[in-house]
Amino acid sequence: EAAHEFTVYRMQQYELGGQPYGTRSAVLNTEARTVEADVLSRRCVMMRLVDFSYEQYQKALRQSAGAVVIILPRSISSVPQDVVRQFMEIEPEMLAMETIVPVYFAVEDEELLSIYEQTRAASASQGSASAAEVLLHTATANGFQMVTSGTQSKAINDWLIPSVEGRLTGLGGEDLPTVVIVAHYDSFGVAPWLSHGADSNGSGISVLLELARLFSRLYTYRRTHAGYNLLFFASGGGKFNYQGTKRWLEDNLDHTDSSLLQDNVAFVLCLDTLGRGNSLHLHVSKPPKEGTLQHAFLRELEMVVASQFPEVKFSMVHKKINLAEDMLAWEHERFAIRRLPAFTISHLESHRDSLRNSIMDRRAQIDTKALIRNTRIIAEALTRVIYNLTDKGAPADLQIFTDQMQIQQEQLESVMDWLSSQPRAAQLIDKDSTFLNTLEYYMGRYLKDVKQHHVKADKRDPEFVFYDQLKQVMNAYRVKPAIFDLLLAVCIAAYLGVAYVAVQHFGLLYKMIQRLSLKTKQQ
16 A cells, blocks of 8 residues: 554653653654665664563664664463563663654554564565665665654643542541551553553452451441441552652641541551462562561461461561652652651562553553452451550461451452553543543542542652653555665656757768668668
């Protein structure tokens, strides 16, 4: 076909703490090549994920390519795991290297693969041919002109990052201790529109919602109504240094006289990446002291894992807060900075794990059995703390969430399916988005006083800046190269020149033809 239209997803472009990340350009109108070509300057370099390497990407940038288009397979699950791991490790490096070259991602289809193969064949033939062959091939071969439909990207002013809060009020007096349960809902990857974040942090949000459902049932009946307030917070902007949590803390601790966060916080439990693996790690900024509720929760986690889930490897990971870093390691550090006892539970041992910020984090990566098991471990340990079951003599292997109170696998799976079926990048979710309205409705089914909180960057000194043009339509037009027009013009000029000379010297030409014809007759 003469043209093919397909959707492309642009690499991240944002500023965080005054530092720019990603690509600064969005406009593309140039001829396609693959990395096999010797000259990539001012060309649109096409790459397939299965053949992608950071060295090839750097080569395109060094040669001042006009753009880079990386073609992804229809199903990420079909990609070999070594390719997935390699690309996950490359993503942060791609973002850290700010560039003016537009970088796009596209999902393959038959026409796009055909364009790629034709372009690759043309690029490869140029590398092994002589200069004359290259010139002839360049003049006669078909090429593809890649053109985007959008305009140059610009900063989005007044963008709001929303978060959702809800609570279950404990039974008793006004000064009850509060347990805060937090998970950020946004996802992150090299391209916002491809960031589905199934494990990070779709799994964390799904566990938070299931805990809200379970404890709402316990808090419905006076006999099982605990003397603890439970405060649930689905935070936004988690991948951008936990902006939603930061503003929520400021609003509750600095700008209000009465707040559950001001009065008597037992501890803050942050949920992050819980959808696979056979290990659980409790990340802390400061090891909890004996006799505190934080230490009691740690002890209950160890007991539940050892007695009911011996196949799980559990450990506490101590890491001090490094304020010199541009990004905090874990969400609990936001609370620890404000002197609130907090920790993060995750199956990841390190905050630097590439799974936390990758477009490869899809639903297929989630182990449903591990997610259910981790949800149950957290729910059992939390229940033992707020009901003080261990001190009351309850055995370590007592299973609380069974029968009618058991974790509902179908509901947990459907929530995970919903979360991972859509990109949840912070740049794509505003206060009126369908995703946020659904999340708020779901929390409202089980919690009281459900409401949104919003973060807007300061106009004079913004902590974060987002940019538009993250999703565009690209057209690939089949064209002849510019040198073909030049060669055609030369041929036409030569033809007209010969015709002009023939007309101007027609008599001489006629006599010459006569002589030739006479010689032929004489012979």
